[in-house]
Amino acid sequence: MADKILNKLYIKIWRQKNSKSQGAFETYELENVSQGSSFLEMLDILNDQLIREGNDPVAFDHDCREGICGMCSLYINGEAHGPDTEITTCQLHMRKFNEGETITIEPWRAGAFPVIKDLIVNRNAFEEIQQAGGYVSVGTGGVPDGNAIPIGQDDAEEAMDAAACIGCGACVATCKNSSAMLFVSAKVSQFAKLPQGKVEGKRRAKAMVSKMDELGFGGCTNTGACEIACPKAISISNIARLNREYLCAKLAD
Amino acid sequence: MSSFMKSSIGKKFFMSVTGLFLITFICVHLSLNLLLIFDDSGDLFNMAAHFMATNPAIKIMEPVLALGFLVHIIWSFVITLENRKARPISYNSGDKVLSPIAPSKNMLILGGLVLAFLVMHIAQFWWKFKITHEGLTAVHVMQSGVSVEMENAYAVVAGLFKSSALYCIIYIVASGLLGLHISHGFWSALHTIGWNNQIWRKRLEVAARILAWVIAVGFAIIPLYFMIKF
Numbered sequence: 001m002a003d004k005i006l007n008k009l010y011i012k013i014w015r016q017k018n019s020k021s022q023g024a025f026e027t028y029e030l031e032n033v034s035q036g037s038s039f040l041e042m043l044d045i046l047n048d049q050l051i052r053e054g055n056d057p058v059a060f061d062h063d064c065r066e067g068i069c070g071m072c073s074l075y076i077n078g079e080a081h082g083p084d085t086e087i088t089t090c091q092l093h094m095r096k097f098n099e100g101e102t103i104t105i106e107p108w109r110a111g112a113f114p115v116i117k118d119l120i121v122n123r124n125a126f127e128e129i130q131q132a133g134g135y136v137s138v139g140t141g142g143v144p145d146g147n148a149i150p151i152g153q154d155d156a157e158e159a160m161d162a163a164a165c166i167g168c169g170a171c172v173a174t175c176k177n178s179s180a181m182l183f184v185s186a187k188v189s190q191f192a193k194l195p196q197g198k199v200e201g202k203r204r205a206k207a208m209v210s211k212m213d214e215l216g217f218g219g220c221t222n223t224g225a226c227e228i229a230c231p232k233a234i235s236i237s238n239i240a241r242l243n244r245e246y247l248c249a250k251l252a253d
Numbered sequence: 254m255s256s257f258m259k260s261s262i263g264k265k266f267f268m269s270v271t272g273l274f275l276i277t278f279i280c281v282h283l284s285l286n287l288l289l290i291f292d293d294s295g296d297l298f299n300m301a302a303h304f305m306a307t308n309p310a311i312k313i314m315e316p317v318l319a320l321g322f323l324v325h326i327i328w329s330f331v332i333t334l335e336n337r338k339a340r341p342i343s344y345n346s347g348d349k350v351l352s353p354i355a356p357s358k359n360m361l362i363l364g365g366l367v368l369a370f371l372v373m374h375i376a377q378f379w380w381k382f383k384i385t386h387e388g389l390t391a392v393h394v395m396q397s398g399v400s401v402e403m404e405n406a407y408a409v410v411a412g413l414f415k416s417s418a419l420y421c422i423i424y425i426v427a428s429g430l431l432g433l434h435i436s437h438g439f440w441s442a443l444h445t446i447g448w449n450n451q452i453w454r455k456r457l458e459v460a461a462r463i464l465a466w467v468i469a470v471g472f473a474i475i476p477l478y479f480m481i482k483f
């Protein structure tokens with residue numbers, strides 16, 4: 001079955017020259033977009049049109065285009081990664097949009113994620129949080145024999161679920177407080193559940209939370225919006241675990 | 254300790270602990286207030302009020318309760334304003350993930366309305382009972398065979414509800430607002446102190462909803478009773 005063609009779309013995009021300049025919305029008309037094309041392909045078509053007209057193409061982040069690298073972002077029609085569940089923007093397809101629709105595309109909005117150009121934001125804040133403690137520095141030896149370190153199935157599953165975080169920032173973009181708690185809680189949980197990670201658990205929770213606060217992310221108010229927006233469906237149970245880890249660590253001080 | 258108080262989780266911890274403390278108070282308050290509708294002579298309610306007013310443990314708890322309210326209210330403004338600052342530019346296309354009327358998104362507004370109600374409520378009752386004694390008459394109630402003289406608090410409360418449908422409605426609306434605040438607040442407070450996981454999540458959310466309904470309906474039923482019966 002051939003894909004339907006959207007004869008006309010109105011693409012309302014945030015344009016901003018650089019981090020210093022004032023940005024503004026710009027609306028472009030786009031014709032003949034197949035519903036089978038991906039959202040980023042649609043932007044490629046738009047950019048092709050802009051370049052042919054002698055205009056500056058829209059800058060947006062993308063890399064693997066298969067939902068695992070965490071590069072793509074975009075706040076589309078009021079939702080991080082657009083109107084579909086458990087996907088990144090590169091996995092979004094134009095079949096989610098209708099003929100004649102105006103599609104509003106904005107960069108992630110957070111003080112800690114400043115806009116670099118158009119739709120690209122600087123997510124170095126996540127790197128800084130990771131550098132504060134999102135690693136294991138104790139010697140864990142070589143690859144252990146299977147079953148040499150017994151780890152319960154539930155623990156392994158929960159650690160893996162948390163490790164699915166690709167650091168895209170949709171949680172920050174969606175949270176009304178621009179809080180990074182879901183990200184930090186995933187990074188803390190993936191270690192907290194495993195014996196190699198537990199050793200530095202206290203230090204890690206304290207260091208990562210304090211970095212998160214320092215970088216200007218807001219606090220968590222448990223609205224749960226982040227887990228709905230998360231392309232990897234990371235659960236806010238991780239946030240409860242982070243709270244637990246952090247409070248126990250502080251208690252031991 | 255100071256780094257804990259300044260951290261985002263630390264601030265939230267105080268919101269949670271004070272919130273849970275306020276919920277405990279609200280439950281005690283509700284159970285005593287319900288005596289208003291179980292005895293139209295007012296003796297039961299007056300005995301309870303007399304007991305609370307003369308009990309030394311309650312005397313100690315009164316300033317603690319005031320402190321709990323103050324910390325909860327001051328912190329709520331500090332946290333909410335700080336959180337707003339984390340997003341200097343807001344979205345043009347809004348938020349499609351959560352409904353704009355979700356209690357979790359409107360805790361300061363709900364709390365603020367409850368606060369406005371509290372000011373009125375304290376002026377109407379607490380202020381009169383403790384400070385001015387305006388409109389309070391003495392009654393004699395038989396307690397274990399002895400006639401005890403006490404203040405007729407029942408007459409003041411029942412008098413207000415019998416005389417003004419407007420006040421009844423204000424009290425009913427406030428009960429609903431408090432219920433909404435708690436429908437998010439109860440499970441959120443436990444989540445904040447780390448008491449949550451995949452399994453407990455649903456239990457806590459259901460418990461919060463039940464608690465919210467009990468508190469909202471429990472408080473609303475009192476003015477309703479006086480509106481309908483008298």
Ligand code: HEM
Pocket residue numbers: 220221222265268269270271272273275276279325326329330332333360361362363364365366367368434435437438439441442443445
């Ligand atoms: C008897 C009255 C009240 C009760 C029982 C109550 C209870 C609670 C509870 C249990 C929480 C959850 C704490 C958490 O999420 O960790 C909460 C949060 C909150 N309360 Fe109250 N509260 C009351 C009055 C107020 C008042 C008067 C205000 C403000 C003017 C207020 C503002 C807030 C705000 C803004 C939050 C959200 C804080 C956050 O999510 O970070 N509350 N309340």
